[in-house]
Amino acid sequence: MESLVEHLQRFSELLAVSRMTHVSTWDPATVRRALQWARYLRHVHRRFGRHVRIRRALERRLQNQWRQEGAPGSAPVPGLTNFQALGRGDLLLSLRLLENRALGDAAYHYLLQQLFPGPGVPDPDEEALQGSLARLARCRSAVQLLRFSGPGEKSALQDPVLKTQAELLLGRLREVPKAEAEGPSRFLSTLWDRLPQNNFLKVLAAALLLPPSSPRPQGEELEPGSPQTPGDGAQELVRWLLAKSDALAAFCRSLPVGLLTSVAGRHPALCRAYLGLLTDWGRRLHYDLPKGTWVGAEPQHVSWEELYGRFQSLCRAPPPLKDEVLTALEACKAQDGDFQVPGVSIWTDLLLALGSGS
């Protein structure tokens, strides 16, 4: 076991290095060793795939490593993240080396010979790797071809690019060590700080809207007795959003209204938070008698039109959500004094506007 773990660690380092300029020092022999290790680990994966205890032990070691590498500034994700990755170690390594311009000509030449030996290869492992790479190339051109057919108007519910990113995100989230409760949150916060926020928020929304039985992205089997179900990932996201107010505010403010309604419909906790924000925003508006409308004190405050638009969208949603929203509005109106006359309480006015509209 120890030597196995050592191999794992070494290979993990190797994977990390394979993307750096350090590979310029690699010669064909180094490449050969690296590929051999990858192949050895693939055998390990095949052999121990069914031995749950060994898998768990190995994964624990991998995650320990992760923890150590979790220092700020370093990549959030190390080379090998889970047992599944062992089965594809050679693929991962090969792609990284192929992409790395720092790899010398001799080493690169050797790499190509190993990866693409040509037709009629007797070795099943080599053939499998060559096949995977060819399939990847074919898959890429398929994606390009399908793009020809035009994007069409796609809501975030259906946008394949967002959906794919969402699935990948959930996949990574599953790999975060479960031992620590804060693991996932820290991970998400790191991402929030480092990645373009607009896209990240959209991906979060798409992830929250994935069907509950969404298949795992890389065909991983469900471990017997594993506590994680696909729904857990979404729960982690909700928890994180609720805990991080700036993210939540940005989430609710900048995403398209319809999308938010869908998310609120699926996740009651978020729905409540969203309603909470809406009421906050509503309270900041005051009635301008001369103009005859509700206005905000400052330009960045949510406008009446926007507020109305959001409530309208929520009220168009199917029953549980719609009813909850109306109940909340009624409660606010009651709190304000239950006026029937417009211009006194924004909640009255909203209900009036919604009532006539819907």
Add this chain to the structure above:
Amino acid sequence: MAQDSVGFSSDYQFWMQKLSVWDQASTLETQQDTCLHLPQFQEFLRQMYEVLKEMDSNTIIERFPTIGQLLAKTCWNPFILAFDESQKILIWCLCCLINKEPQNSEESKLNSWTRGLLSHILSAFRFDTKEVGLFTQGLEFTPADYYPGLLKNMVLSLVSELRENHLNGFNTQRRIVPEKIRLLSRICIPLVTLPDIEPLVEALLTYHGHEPQEVLCPEFFDAVNEAFLLKKISLPESAVVCLWLRHLPSLEKATLHLFEKLISSARNFLRRIECFLKDSLLPEAACHPAIFRVVDETFRYALLETNGAPEVIAAIQVFTGCFVEALEKKNKQLKFTFKTYFPYGSPSLVVVLLQHPKEIPQELWHQPLKHISEMLREIVEDQTHRSHGGPFECWFLFIHFGGWADIAAEQLVMSEAEPPEALLWLLAFSYSPCDGSLQRAQTMAEVKAVLIRLKKLLGSPSLSAKDLQAAAAESRDRDPRPPLCQQLIRRLLLNFLLWIPRAHVIAREVLTLLAPTDELTHEMTGFLDQTLYRWDHLRMEATRPRKLARELLSELCPAGTAV
């Protein structure tokens, strides 16, 4: 060698030109032309690889100075990259260009350039927007994680768009433009054998738009059909039926492909034929009358061309059997009258023929047999009303359900009574449909005489092969029997051997006397195979005859029975 290289050089020039015209295959014409040439271009790439792998990088550049252009243009044409193994072969070719020890800046540049192309095909990420790029790379994903997932989601999205379009009816705003669907079908042509694309292919095949003319391009149907016949794609039956209903050439090709398997030179046992048939999905598809008619017509043609070869007749029978089975399974969904399948036959006759012997007790089989015989006789001998075609049409219909003729033959042998005229007529008709009434009457008389003689032999204490042969022989004072009549008599004799326990002992001897030539052995093998097949399907309890039949069959045809 010189000849080869001249040929190859001109190919090279040809393809170079083509690639330049195709460019990135962004117009309808270039796409269509590229798709037409995909298999040949792949072949060329293979040949090119064989040439390149023998040389080193410098020699290649000397010999083919424009190779860089050729390979680059190939890389930039997504239709080529998407097809079958072209991307793999292209990668092999590019690998040949890499120099492991570049001596000067030119060689280094070539290396760098080649690496760029390889990266473009394999390892680089290309994104619509920068944010997506930062996201995916920020989370340390490789192309191997991203692209397969993206492809799957794109396919899902397109499939649901297609299905929604189906339901949207006249809501013209949300409808997909027909041009886009045609484009989609064109795009799928190189991708047909990629498993991830199957759901899209299926959705396209079952897509029923709102336009009167066919919206999918014909090359798409061809590509899917080809892949299906070669088993490179697995499609549900409903999709295959749509394919064949929408594109007649595909159906014709599928039928011919089947025929080649069925009617090959090697002896195919009926079990195997049944497997081929079920595999091909044609019997199920034939539940649609349009498809049935096409297949049936092909059978008719084959029958005429081969002058009624027994193999073809057997194939028709097995096909009809599978077809009826499939029809019964679907009886809730499809309701066509039998006339739509057999327009050339009288409907009442069809109904009687379709009765399954299994559903009638064995003792009562003579009833439907008599009925069938009478109906057929009426139609055939009725000179004035040719409403249901001539004797051939009748006969063609009848042989679809040829089991009845075989049952008639057995009944004649097994029963103690005098051979009924109806059965004799039926047999004579089934073996020789175009006889005039005089000829037929003669045949019937001959057969009756042989049967009587055979049964008389049962009365005597000993039974020898010579006796049987004598009983079945032609009488010298009459005209020689026509070959088909002779065949019929051989058949009856064989039945006699199988069904009369006393005759089992001499069976082999008789067979040797009966079937001295290869051709006759072939005929006997066919009879035995057919009989066993029929008994299995009828689940007949016929332990001893079955055992004998099997033994005889394996002796005649040691190459192996399919059972």
